[in-house]
Amino acid sequence: MKWIIEKSRYVAYIGALVLLACSLTAYVLGVYKTVKTIVSIALGEAKDDLALAALFDCLDTILVATALLVISVSIYELFIGELKVPDWMLVRNLNELKANFSFVIIPLMAVKFLQKILQAENALDTLYYGIGVALVTLSLAAFNYVSEKEKMDELEIHPEEEETRAQDL
Numbered sequence: 688m689k690w691i692i693e694k695s696r697y698v699a700y701i702g703a704l705v706l707l708a709c710s711l712t713a714y715v716l717g718v719y720k721t722v723k724t725i726v727s728i729a730l731g732e733a734k735d736d737l738a739l740a741a742l743f744d745c746l747d748t749i750l751v752a753t754a755l756l757v758i759s760v761s762i763y764e765l766f767i768g769e770l771k772v773p774d775w776m777l778v779r780n781l782n783e784l785k786a787n788f789s790f791v792i793i794p795l796m797a798v799k800f801l802q803k804i805l806q807a808e809n810a811l812d813t814l815y816y817g818i819g820v821a822l823v824t825l826s827l828a829a830f831n832y833v834s835e836k837e838k839m840d841e842l843e844i845h846p847e848e849e850e851t852r853a854q855d856l
Contacts, residue, residue, distance in 0.1 A: 699766035706759035713752030721745040740805040747798045754791035758784065782834050789827040796820045 724741040727733040733741060761778045764770055770777075778784045800820045807813045 696766045699762050703759045703763040703767070706755050706762065710752050710755035710759060713748055713755060717745055717748035717752055720748055736805050740802045743798050743802050743805070747795060747802075750791060750795055750798065754788065754795075757787060757791070761787065782838075786831050786834050789831055793824050793827055796823060
């Protein structure tokens with residue numbers, strides 16, 4: 688029984704592979720949207736505001752693709768084994784993974800808000816949308832602050848302890 692539970696960490700392969708496939712799909716979609724938008728702008732088919740909104744949509748898609756890639760790498764690194772990737776892509780625990788994810792969500796919301804402003808038809812709806820984005824951003828920032836504070840406090844209490852990584856098993 689113990690062996691089965693210990694080896695169950697390899698189920699994370701499924702999540703890492705699915706997220707990698709989603710990331711690649713999102714990158715392809717981002718490239719497609721970018722080419723389509725550039726052609727539309729070059730041919731003069733897109734109005735200025737709509738062209739800008741379309742470019743922000745391309746940015747949004749690429750940001751989502753990047754977030755999915757980072758999460759896929761992080762899940763692999765946490766549960767399965769070490770990878771040779773830049774340090775900024777690695778996390779040591781699930782709280783760091785959630786924090787990294789929230790750092791991606793904030794720019795995504797900013798892009799969506801800019802799109803909303805560019806396509807605004809009703810000022811009051813845009814204001815409500817902006818307030819919602821601000822509240823979620825503040826919540827995520829507070830979560831990140833508390834998580835970072837807890838991590839620093841833990842390092843001060845137990846500086847000699849290191850976390851067990853997947854490659855250590």
